[in-house]
Amino acid sequence: MTRLRFLNIVREVPFWAITLIMIVLAVLNARQAGHTRGSSVWPVTYLMAAVVSGEAALFLYVIATLYAGELMWRERDVHFDQIHDALPVPSWVNWCSQFLSLAFLEFILIAIVMFCGIAVQASLGYFNFELPVYFKELYLIVFPEVLTFVLFALFVQTMLSNKFAGHAVVIGTTLLVPILYRYGMENRLYLFGEIAPYTYSDMNGYGHFVRRCFGPCSIGFPAWGYWECCR
Numbered sequence: 001m002t003r004l005r006f007l008n009i010v011r012e013v014p015f016w017a018i019t020l021i022m023i024v025l026a027v028l029n030a031r032q033a034g035h036t037r038g039s040s041v042w043p044v045t046y047l048m049a050a051v052v053s054g055e056a057a058l059f060l061y062v063i064a065t066l067y068a069g070e071l072m073w074r075e076r077d078v079h080f081d082q083i084h085d086a087l088p089v090p091s092w093v094n095w096c097s098q099f100l101s102l103a104f105l106e107f108i109l110i111a112i113v114m115f116c117g118i119a120v121q122a123s124l125g126y127f128n129f130e131l132p133v134y135f136k137e138l139y140l141i142v143f144p145e146v147l148t149f150v151l152f153a154l155f156v157q158t159m160l161s162n163k164f165a166g167h168a169v170v171i172g173t174t175l176l177v178p179i180l181y182r183y184g185m186e187n188r189l190y191l192f193g194e195i196a197p198y199t200y201s202d203m204n205g206y207g208h209f210v211r212r213c214f215g216p217c218s219i220g221f222p223a224w225g226y227w228e229c230c231r
Helices: 002-010 013-031 045-077 081-085 091-123 131-159 163-182 207-218 223-230
Strands: none
Touching (some): 002 045, 045 091, 091 131, 131 163
């Protein structure tokens, strides 16, 4: 079921259109990473990772919002829902397949974004790619955020009886965050999807920000282990 839903998504033209726009913008902005006031800098990996992840995040959320609704409502849109609900398959199996198909899709899109950053570095004559830095930024920080958003989008579509109302709630929640920031409400306990700010440097990595960024990933592992891995 996961494979079926995944293939249904990648066969759609809107998905490829969104992906193409994401790739173009990621490449264009990566080529300008670190360039301010006419100064030129090396396309180091942490700049590339920050730029491409920032450009891709919007499109990753758009795909999660759009296809969470499509997956939840596909059977109802073709009037197959009553037959589908009568099948001898637990509802959690159906729901997990929807989540896993979107998670696998986002995983691949993040990999594409990473290769965009590497390609830009190579085109600019810089070959110290530092793949662990890409992995930490994209798969240990960005990917869990995207998965949280996918879960939220699926939850909203499950609870509401109208697909477009679900889209409105998901989009409205996302747009609410910068509005709250504007009025000085910056407590991340009520800012959905926001993480503590952090800084990466070539000198000491994520430094003392490791516990803020990677703390949830350390469950079940010694503190020194993920500290050494992530810094």
